[in-house]
Each structure stands twice: as structure tokens, then as C-alpha cells.
Amino acid sequence: MATLIPAAAPPRSVPKPQGRLGGRWTRFALRRTGRLLVSLWVLVTVSFLMIHLVPGDPVRAALGMTAPTELVEAKRQALGLDDPLLTQYVHYLGNLLHGDLGESITTQLPVSETISQRLPATASLAVLAFLVAIAVAIPLGVAVAVATRRGRRRRTELAFAGSSVVLGAIPDFLVGVALVAVFAVGLGWFPVAGRTDASSYVLPVLALAIGPAAVLARIVRVEMLSVLETDYVRTARAKRLPARRIHLRHALPNAVTATLTLGGMLLASMIAGTVLVENVFAWPGLGSTIVQSIVTKDYPVVQGTVLVYGLGVLVINTLVDVALAVLDPRSTIGEL
Amino acid sequence: MSQRWFRIVKTPVGIVGLGLLALIVLLAVFAPILWGDKASTVDTENILAGPSAQHWFGTDNLGRDLFFRVLVATRLSLTLTLVATALGTVIGLVLGTAPQLLGGRLGRLVTALVNVFVAFPGLLLVLVFAVIFGVGARGAVLAIGLAVAPGLARLCQTLVAGVAGLEYVAAARIAGVNRFRIMARHVLPNVAEPLIVNVTITAGAILLSFAGLSFLGLGVQAPEYDWGRLMQDGLSGIFVHPLAALAPGIMVVLAGLAFNLTGEAIAGVFGISTTTGTGTMQVPSGETPVTELRHDHEADGDLVLDVRDLSVTFPGVNGPVRPVRGVSFAIAVGEAVGVVGESGSGKSLTALAIAGLVEEPASVDARHLTFCGTDLLEEPANGQTHDKLLGTSLAVVFQDPMTSFNPTMRIGAQLAEVGRHHQGLDRKEASERAVDRLRAVRVRDPERRARQYPFEFSGGMRQRAMIGMGLMGSPRLIIADEPTTALDVTVQSQVLALLQDVRREEGAALLLISHDVSVVADVCDRVLVMYAGRIVEDLPTADLRTRARHPYTRALVAAVPAMTTDVDAPLATIPGHPVEPAQVPVGCAYAARCPLATQRCLEQDPTLTAGPGGSRVACWHATEPAEVLTAQEAIA
């Protein structure tokens, strides 16, 4: 992921000059919405099919081998599992539109209630971690790129490359465990687990942010380096603009556009990363819920949480594309 | 090819990566055999003990030795990783090559499907698949293998599409080679390295995923154990002794790094181009023949540019390489000077060096370099730079109008910058000036055009805008580096005409770099012919076709078919190859290709000496009649 493979330069395309600006944006919005809807449909269908792809009887699996047959039958009836697949699908879609995600097999509570209770903890964790990662990675990547450009300061470059590779390779839950061992157990500066006050956020946010920040900083550096070699940066230099303006106004936006796509994927994987980190810190979020429900085979809960996670990812991907379109107007005329 | 692979072992990253990888493979093979018993021996005396001489990492809740358990767990961790990697790679390859092999609608459907799944993070897919395949090692392998497949498929699709678009694949198709054979012979071998790199790095990620899954209790189940499982067991006792959780964690990181570093090393080796240096090259010593430059009839005040002994040097593997070797010339006020030569002759680099745009690691040296009477070799005394002078009096037009504008900034803003930074204009004044300058270079509807982005401009329009950017100040010299090479003929003639007009209106001098002798002949008063980093001839354009004295100049002119060329005679050709900057011979650089070359040419480098009419030539045989040459050329 972090390695950028040197590939043959793509054939230079000559975009046709576009006449109407509004038309371009409308087409972009239509295309992007279309893609969102398709992805959404796939997500919903996968989460629906998931339960049907489980080998054997999911209700039997959930309630255990010892459960009485009548109870299993009743549960199947309640979940509508005996209806034809298509009927169930239509039913599932209909319920979704009303915000009804079914109810837990084990606790009998509505899934939507559990999710609305636990979502804020997860969302705040992910958003904070993302902001931290961005705030560290972009300035760091830019600074290192400018400093180590064209073979200058070999040592700085090596130190940066080495530490970012190592930090990027450590999985977030392991960072979490290490942070707990040092700062909570050893030094006692922060709470070991749980979500209480602001200080309880520090370690989970760091655990989630360090790896992606390292990877992102590397990407920003590589992109920045390649942008600094482009013809248009040479043009800016030919205009004798101050170095600051060349770096921040001409190079950075272009480096960020190239980074953004990968940054979006990184953010999406951070959302998934909360699952692991929450388990390290006993964080009362969706991550603990999904793992628990997979273990206890509480399928309606799994379905609901997967939907919420997937939805989060889709929203992020869409936001990234919109941001990209604003930063780099060329991307609005791209292919689907 | 094998030599390249061997080079991986020579890089520091490669040594560490492959070393770690070898260590882990050895552990995976031998640890269970050697220490399998020790790792499962229950010691009820020492339950959950801390590190001691007997148990280096302490013991678990059954008193089993954690150090050995960590070592033994290597086999399961690695096996699971490899199986899942193989699964993911196979599916990825099938889905990745399918669009090319299937083609048409079906191919596009596969692409679209992969695109949808690639949007979701791997871990989420792993969780979904884990639900379907159930909790346990087998389920985890299937889940992780399937989860990495979309990413690899996408990568494969991109790489395959890149190669499949190349002309040699088209040529194979036209030759009647079927698509499966094309995939196997032409496409896959040429995407192999990036694929291997990514599969290696993906293997590292898969290893971590297994650890994560086992850590969540969704992967390997007791009594089996991998590193993730050990970590989870250790986490409950993290207060008592953290090493129980950290030790398997460290192994996970080391193994992950082993894969990552190996991947990076492969990428590094194959990314580096290997074209420089064979060891036989010869770099002439720093001394360059003294070139005489006369401006008898021109006082220095009439010169816009005066360059003497300009050279550009790059550090090379086997010593410095000098693509520009002592170039001297001057440009008078309003004069148009062309520079012609083949690729690699150093003409563009000369232009960049004059404009101060040559960057590290190359270095520019000159005995003398003045622009508008200002010595550019010396920093101004008051701590300022030459930026303002160069920013307003020197205009540069680059070859490729498609890439020379910042794609994310409006055209108007890119012009206005110059006014804001060098002319003290405020935002409004600067953008008004930008619109005015666009009008000056005959861009229609400049108000609207200034608000557009570069991609909304055609190539010719952009080149106009580029010239307009140079006109924000009041240029004394316009350096145009192949300004029309990327343009169509009709557009080319318009841009050249515009350059001429601008020159007339602003009284600016022009330095026009081109590989096309006729372009230079059309526009310029004087031509500098460059070969192997030197000026070999300097003559008025009027004399170019008839009175050139250097055999290279004459051959260059004769080799290009013009609308008046005799179609019944073969075209003149120049035998041999241009000189590589790293392999400049001792004598005349052109001697090896020259029909007039004698022993003297091979031994002594001719100097650029002034002849009649202010022209200069660097050739020992410049005085010999031209007929000899053309006859020889016809034979060649």
C-alpha cells in the first residue's frame, strides 16, 4: 500500500476543452451519485445475503445445539427465514427504509437502539484519530520532501524512511497494547481502558492514528517529491516566485490531490481499525459489539453493524471524491 | 534478469528484509520440531509467572513457557499467511486479467464489481467473510484470502491495462497472436515485478490481519495458537507482566517488517534505471579549449545576454558527466538566436542553465554570465536576489504546454502571480493585467479564459498563455525551449508568428531552442549548432543552407526532407550515433561520424574560432570545399 510502484508514464491524454462549467459539475454529481447508489445496493445485498450464506441453520447456530426445537422454529418464524428468499429480501429492504434493523437474537433489543447507543463512541474515536493523523502527516511529509529533495540530507531521509516503515508496519492494536503497557500500566498517566473523560481518549486515538500517520507521511513525501519535479513547478520557478509560494501554492495542492485517494482509503481502514483498538481499550463502541455478536452468532446485530460500518466507508469515499473535484477540477471529467 | 534479483541482496533494506524472512522461515520449519514439547509442557508450579532465568518470557495460565510458545507459533502464523496470500493472489490474478481476456461488457462488469469491493476496507470484508465461514483458522484463511483479493485484482487490472495499451501488445495482436498467449508472453512478464512487490507487502499485511483476527478471538482457536492468540491470552495479564502480550507482538512486527522490507527492496532495485555507466567512459578534464568571442562592433551595453564558458556538470557513477561543455555566446538587444541540435546535444540544458533553472545535483559553471548588464554569477550586495530582475525581464516558454501549467490553478491566477510578486500590484490590478496580457497574445474572450483551468485550454492556447505569462513584466529576453514541438503544424506557425510579433512589440531578444532546423531558419537571425555539449558552428540563418562550414551542420540540413528536396535521390544520413555525454572522445566529438575526419580530428578537439562575417566554427576542415562532403554523404 505504501509502496509506489514506478510504472511507465501513462499516455498523455488531451482533454477536450469544456464549454459549460455547470454541465460538467452536473454530470459529475450524477455519475458520483450513481456510483454511490450501486455501492449502497451491493452493501445492503451483501449484508442481507451474509446470513443466508452461513452453512447450516443460522438460528440453530445462534441458539446452540441444546436449544429446544420449538424455540428454534419460533425464532425462524419471527425472523421470517422460512419465507422465499426474494420475499425476505423485499421485506429486509422495506424494514431498512424505516430504520428497522431487526432485533438481537440474544438480547431481544432492537439493533438500531444498540447502534445508536454505541456509534458516537466509535465515530468520535475515528474522527479524532483521522484529524491527528492528517495534522501530523501532511506537514511532516511536505517538510521532509522539501528538505531531502534531490539527494540532500541523506541521513534525515533515512531516519524518516526507516521510522515510518517500522511505525507503519505495526498494527494498531499492537500499538495500543504497547501504549497501555507503557503509559497506563507503567507510568500511570492515562486510564488503561474505558471511555470516561478526555484523557481516556488519548491512548486509543494515538493507537489508531500513529500507523496511518506514518504511512500517509510517506505518501505525502513521495507525491510531493514527484510534484516538485513537474514542468509546472519548473514554470513557477521560472517566474521566480518565493520558495514558500512554490511549495505551498503550486506543489502542495497537487501533492494532496494525489494523496487524497489513498488518504480516503486510509481513513476507511481507520474506521475498520476501531474494531481492534476498541477491543484493546474496552471502548464501548460498535467495534466491541460486532466482535461480540460474531462470536455469539447474533446475526441481526452483525448485519446491522456491518451496514453502519459500510455506510461510513461509502460516505467517506464520496466526500473524498467531492474534495478531489473541488481541488482538482480535472477529476470531474474523468471516467466512471 | 537474475542479476537484478541478486542485487536485492546487496541493498541494506534487502539484507535486513531477506535476513528476517529467512530467520522466520527457519523458525517455522524447525521450532515446532525442536521446542514443540517444551512449549506445551504444563508447569503448575509456575502459573502466570514473570520472566525468570528458567522462563525468559514467563509462563501462561497453565504454566507453559511463553518464549518457546512464541517461537513455535511461527509455523502456524506463517502457514496461514502463505495460504491466504496464495488464495488472494490467485483470485486477484483471475479477476485482474479477466477484463482484458474477456473484453467487452463482461470485462467491464468485472472491473466495476472489483471497484465496488475495493472501496471497503479489508478488515470489514474479513469480518463479513468470518461470519460466513465461521470462527476458526480455516474460516480466517478463507476470509482474509478473499478480503485481499479485490485490492490485488484492482492493482492487477491497472498494471495489465497499462501494458495492454502499449504498442508492442497491439503489434502482437495484429500479428495474430491470440489473447491468452499475449497475456502470458507480453503482459504478465512485464507486470511481474510490481505484482511481486505488492504481493510481498500484502503478505505482510495478511500476517498482521491474522494476528488481529486471532486477537479478537475470531481466528485460531485453542488449543492451537498463533501469535495473535498468544497476544490475546497475554492481554488479560498485562498488569502483571506486559511481556506476555508484547513478545508475540514483537514477533508479528518483525515478520511483517520482513515482508515489507523485502518488498521495498525489490521495488527499489527494479525502480532504479541502470543505463548509466559502463566503466569505459571518458570524461575530458575540466579544461576546455579557449573560445574566442568577439563583439568588435557591439559594445557590452548592447548585449542582453553574454555567456562565456558555460558548462553543466552532473555527478555520475564513474565521475562527473558534463552534457554542456564550455558554451560561449552573446545575444544583442532584440536579436533572435536559434539553437539547433539533436536530442542529447545539450541545447535545452544550456537554455535552462542560462535561466537559472538547473537544479541539484547538476551544477552550472561559467566564466562570465551577464543578463541586461547584471552579473548573475554574483549575488547582489544588499542581500537581495536576482529574482525581481529575472522574474520581470526574462520570459521562459517551455516545450510541453500540457504539463507546464499548474493543473489546479486558474490560468489568470497563474499569470497574475508574477504581477503580485514582482511588480507590487494588488490582487485586482494583477488580475486585470493578466487579462490584458492574455488579450495581448490574442486569446479570444480573455476575461472568461482567465477564469478557466489549463485543461480547458487547447495546446496552442496554452502556449499563447505561456507567452502571455512572460509578458507580465517587460521581457528583454524570451527563452523558448522547443515551444512548438508538441503542437500541430498550423498551430505551430501561429505560435511562431506570435513570438515574432511579441519580439517586435516589446523589443525583446529571443533564444529559440529547436531540433527543427527549418523552424529556427524561419524565425531567427543567427543559429548556434550544438553537438555533444559544444557549439560547433555559429552562423547567420541566411547562410545555413548554403554556406555552412561544419560537416555536422551541413549533414543536419541535408538529412531533413524539405518541400524542395529531390525525391529521386536518397536522403542524406549521418552514420553512427550521437555521442553520449558520459563518453565524449578526446578529439572532435563528431569525428566518428564525419566523412572528413582525419587523424588530427581524433586527437585534437577543434576550438570555436571566428571566421569571416562574424560567424564561428569548430572544425579542422572548415575551409575545405563542400563538394567532397556531399559526395561522401550520398554514399552513406
Add this chain to the structure above:
Amino acid sequence: MSTLEFDHVTVRYGASTVLDEVSLIVPDGEIVGLVGESGSGKSTLAKAAVGLAPVHGGQILLDGEPIRLRGRHRPVQMVFQDPFSSLDPRMTIGESIAEALYRPESGRLSRAGRRVEIARLLELVHLDAGRAGHRPGELSGGQRQRVALARALAGRPRLVIADEITSALDVSVQGAVLNLVREMQRELGLSMLFISHNLAVVRYVASQVAVLEGGRIVEHGPTAEVLGRPQHDYTRQLLAAIPGGHDTLTKETNA
């Protein structure tokens, strides 16, 4: 060699029509030059003739028969613009040529027969037969373009299409490749569709010229006539734009 005929050929990509009912004949043993600017559709016409572009209307005939675009033996071969991407960097030039070799219906060529044939083809384009074991990386641009020509001839084509084959070459090499093209035409009686944006180059090799503008052929005839007494405005514009030409830099048009 044979006659290639484009009969009202139309090619569309999405909504845009790249070729609009183009009709053109490349007669037996002649070189027909096709000139036009970027976007005029010249490369698309070439691609259509070898099955790399979708033909939506009209037909392409070889000696009166619809051209064969599938199967092992393809009667029309092509040489591309970029000598650096037109040869597989992994294959020796001998292998590249071998892949395109004509195989008789009766069976396979023997190993020795193949080697002889490759050597013959390399010598035909003035390359040392010993070069067969070299990879493209060891050759210069001009040499690669000769290999590409040898590969095109290997399939015993009835016609060759040359798409801007000299525009990526340095001037000192360009002449040698053009000489070779003319030699092939004279000695082998090769029919060729020679595509170029450079009128002087086309004038040098082609006996007929067709001018393509916006997907339509606007003028077509013997080279001397079209370039000497252009009838269409666009042809005149092209001629006037040639640097070093007669009345350059006098007209004022908008890009």
C-alpha cells in the same frame, strides 16, 4: 501485394464521430501518404484497418474481399510511432520477429528455418543478423524502428501501415528510415499507407496524398498535384504552415 480499399468507413467513440464515411484506395505497389493534424483521425483509420478500432459503417476491402481481422495470419501489418514502446522489452528482437513470422498452413517452421528467415528479415532492414539475440534496450531508436519494420514484414503482409514512424526519431536517423521505406517499396513492391503530419516527409515517400481533416478526406490525388496545386483551403493552410516554406508567418488565424 494488394489493393486496400476503405469504403465509406465510419468510426465512432461514444458520441463523437472520429471517421466520417472515409473512402480511400491504396493501390497495389504504391505508397499513399495520409496527412492531417492531431485529432483528424489518421491513426484511427490505421487502427480500423488492423481491427484495433470499431468500424460502425462502411467496409474495408483487400483486393475486393472484406479484410480478415481474426485468426493467425493477418494480411495487413502495422509499424507504430514510438520505437520505445513498440517492442516488448523482455523479448529479444529475434523472438519478437519470430512471433510474427508467417506460418504455412501445412505446419510449423523448423527451428533452423525460423532462424534463417529472421536473419533474412534483419538483413532486409540493414541490420546485422547477429542482432537477433539482442534486446530492444540495446538498440537505438532508429534501429528499433527497423526491427519494427522487419516484424511487420515477417507475417508476409499484403500491405503495411506506417503510423508516424519517423516523428519520434532524431533528424539524423529519420533520413535512413525514410530511405529504407522507399527501398522496400521499390524492391519488394510493397503497398503502404504512410501516415504522417509532416508534409515534406510524405512528399518524399508517397506517390499519392490524402488530406484528412476532422474525420473526412478533404483532398486526395497524386502527390505532386495535391502539394503543388492544392484545391482545398485546408491543404493550402497546411502547406503555408510548413516552416521554411514560402509564405510563412504572414497569415493570422486563431488556434
